[in-house]
Amino acid sequence: QVLLVQSGTEVKKPGASVKVSCKASGNTFTGQHLHWVRLVPGQGLEFMGWINPYNGVTNFAQKFQGRVTLTRDTSITTFYMELSRLRSDDTAVYYCARGSDVGWLDPWGQGTLVTVSS
Amino acid sequence: SYVLTQPPSVSVAPGEAATIACGGTNIQTKTVHWYQQKPGQAPLLLIYHDTRRPSGIPERFSGSNSGSTATLTISRVESGDEADYYCQVWDSTSDHPVFGGGTNVTVL
Numbered sequence: 001q002v003l004l005v006q007s008g009t010e011v012k013k014p015g016a017s018v019k020v021s022c023k024a025s026g027n028t029f030t031g032q033h034l035h036w037v038r039l040v041p042g043q044g045l046e047f048m049g050w051i052n053p054y055n056g057v058t059n060f061a062q063k064f065q066g067r068v069t070l071t072r073d074t075s076i077t078t079f080y081m082e083l084s085r086l087r088s089d090d091t092a093v094y095y096c097a098r099g100s101d102v103g104w105l106d107p108w109g110q111g112t113l114v115t116v117s118s
Numbered sequence: 119s120y121v122l123t124q125p126p127s128v129s130v131a132p133g134e135a136a137t138i139a140c141g142g143t144n145i146q147t148k149t150v151h152w153y154q155q156k157p158g159q160a161p162l163l164l165i166y167h168d169t170r171r172p173s174g175i176p177e178r179f180s181g182s183n184s185g186s187t188a189t190l191t192i193s194r195v196e197s198g199d200e201a202d203y204y205c206q207v208w209d210s211t212s213d214h215p216v217f218g219g220g221t222n223v224t225v226l
Contacts, residue, residue: 044219045204062119102166103149103151108162109160
């Protein structure tokens with residue numbers, strides 16, 4: 001059973017970048033994609049992008065294109081999401097989640113709170 | 119891109135049934151998944167492939183997808199079911215998941 005463990009809380013200033021990690025443990029990572037989704041306070045879940053663990057191909061929601069970078073290490077156990085040019089409205093909890101080949105997301109990481117404040 | 123519409127909130131008395139609708143164009147042709155998210159917790163897959171429950175999810179949670187709406191039903195609602203519930207499909211045009219806006223369930 002794969003378990004996804006994310007890095008800890010981050011506090012950043014506007015204009016800075018943040019890099020969140022997501023480590024898969026318990027078993028070799030299997031799955032079609034590794035997704036990144038965020039929950040902004042008072043809003044719903046928002047898809048940001050996915051990365052194919054095996055070939056590194058990525059796909060992003062239009063809103064985040066040019067501002068998000070998704071990578072993984074060569075052992076395919078740790079994944080990274082870097083968000084640049086942070087704004088106050090990027091304050092959110094960021095989740096990674098494994099994507100199945102039929103489109104559902106399971107399991108999810110525990111979430112990483114990123115606060116953007118001057 | 120594809121849009122999923124959910125009611126913002128649903129209120130239900132303990133022991134009654136709660137139904138949460140998820141609407142989208144030709145949604146019956148898509149495969150719908152549902153998630154439960156409690157405050158401070160990560161989303162939990164509740165229903166996948168329209169009607170299937172992952173191991174460990176109580177039978178009180180059921181899903182359907184027909185006509186113009188997908189539906190999540192929570193039978194015999196308990197106070198512990200208070201949470202936000204999201205539907206999700208895969209948008210083949212953009213090749214990524216799409217989430218509904220979420221429905222907050224309150225147990226009276």
